Amino acid sequence: MTGVDLLAYADRLGGDLPRLREVLDGPLRDFAGVHILPFFVPFDGADAGFDPSDHAAVDPRLGTWDDVRAIAAEREVTADLIVNHVSSESAEFVDWLAHGEQSPHDGMFLTFDTVFPDGASESDITAFYRPRPGLSFTAYRMADGRRRLVWTTFMPSQVDLDVANDRARAYLRRILATLRAGGVTTVRLDAVGYAVKTPGTDSFMTPETLDFVREIVALAREEGLRVLVEVHAHYTQQLAIAPLVDYVYDFALAPLLLHSLGTGTSDRLAEWLRIRPQNAITVLDTHDGIGIIDAGPSGDRPGLIDQDEMAAIFARAAEATNGHSTIASVIPAWMSLPHQINATFFSALGADATSYLLARAVQLWLPGRPQLYYVGLLGGLDDVALFQRTGQGRDVNRHVYTPDELDAALGSDVTRAQLALVRLRSIHPAFRGEFGYGVESDGSLRLHWTLGDERAELTVSFGPAPAFRLHLTGTGGTVSADGVAALAAL
Known part of the structure; x- marks a missing residue:
């Protein structure tokens, strides 16, 4: 896999899709592809676009499908297929609340009794893994006065789909066709690990989940799309899912590099190089922060690093960010540690440029397809003001760059050095x-x-x-x- 990708929001490098295209055609022209984070309606909802009320429409404040196609004319474009949920403000959900069983979308949304038709005990309910504090349900009031418990894995405004239902499948097929018509070449299956609820399990990356992944991959390939799966999980689950899709993230790399830089050792990283999947999208930081759980233990399965070593990574990040990463990071339900560090990668390293470029060089040297997050490329530090304004911990790593800030960052040694790595990886024959x-x-x-x-x-x-x-x-x-x-x- 040749070439390097950029990961960016449509609005945070100039304001909209036409400006993003200008930046990609100009100073970032060495990137062979771009993953444009959700640009659907609305792109600025409660979860920064991952709660679309209309997954098939480009938010007009950002541009049009023609703008997406114009970007795709010069490079590969990846976009998100949000398979687990839709917005509670989507036309489909609003219609179901109003008309219930008479709605053409009845059955599309996952309710408590769909999963537990005979009821559930406390142990049944608390067995489910959720990447947030609390339970996975929200009570919604129907137009006739009834209240229904609807699954909301992430936020009350993100209503889970019943992916086994024909109407939900038809919805997903429609979105896949729309993305392909818009010039998209690869779809990222967002939050697919949570999509199937199976009583008696924690319902995260179960055999039933893998069956669904096979099915949704088949639907995507019918549209001529490649598939990237997003799963933050024990490394063995990444190895299991890699053969089923075109690309899988190497989320273990970032915590292993942080471990190596914190301890001065390379044995854990070397072991991962021995077994890691080759069809990997390599990342250090993303819009979701820095995943740590991916290298750690899970239940009785040992990790690439142990629980104490995970805790040490969080502690070093807290020291480097003056305690801010601890405030911004969320501890999921039933867990003792966060599953990710909410901080920029540069901030987590105390803004040490040598350590940062060392980590970036390793990323760019590994097999797979490297992807650089826009804040990381620009040497961004934590946007504490944005976090304080929104209360969303991940916003520390989602800065909105003004044109002047962008120009200043592009002139910095940290960014110029990363762009040099991108050029070398892209053009030197040895990497083939x-x-x-x-x-x-x-x-x-x-x-x-x-x-x-x-x-x-x-x-x-x-x-x-x-x-x-x-x-x-x-x-x-x-x-x-x-x-x-x-x-x-x-």
């Missing part, structure tokens, strides 16, 4: 060859690609003073850099 890695006697990690006489090598040392050096040779000459300033100057 064979990958290998090794751990040196001093504990440093060496990553290398070889294609004939073309070679790209990266050596990183995690401690006590983090350092990195890259060296590329071949028919185009030799390129070397051993620090942030040298890399930014390439």
